Amino acid sequence: DAGITQSPRYKITETGRQVTLMCHQTWSHSYMFWYRQDLGHGLRLIYYSAAADITDKGEVPDGYVVSRSKTENFPLTLESATRSQTSVYFCASGLAGADEQFFGPGTRLTVL
């Protein structure tokens, strides 16, 4: 199916565990983004990637790791999950960094 998908849609994990959230897009967009959305903070950029093998920090990168070996995939890893990382995570893609962005359906992550 064309579009942008995220998996899993829901995840419960424990403090200290490693978690990887997956993002896949079929448009061959150059740019991909990871945001988290929390009540009171809105959408905040974690990391973004301008192309395969090029990643850069956003507003709130601490505690997260990304990679982009293929244009279509942009996984986000929480190396040692903390309760403060409980959030809804959205992946997005676009032709340019500040251009129209296409968002995935989100992953609701709960860290116990």
Next chain:
Amino acid sequence: SQKIEQNSEALNIQEGKTATLTCNYTNYSPAYLQWYRQDPGRGPVFLLLIRENEKEKRKERLKVTFDTTLKQSLFHITASQPADSATYLCALDTAGNMLTFGGGTRLMVKP
């Protein structure tokens, strides 16, 4: 400090009226400003992009204005319908390759 402010209180209007949402920003000089719609449990969906040299942009029942002097964008939905009920987010291009989002305003259109 840099801020993007949208009214955090919900906007309640009657069906058929025009809804006007506000996005104010400080200490940014964006070249673009975008508006997105977000429904509960879903990702944001792009609606409109307006550039700094454009005063106004329209798309069907939607109209966006961009005043770089006032550092403000207004988002209008004319002839509003209950299906327009959602949260609306504004976003500015910052640091070249990134968008920074406002907190969003929830719109409720009552029949």
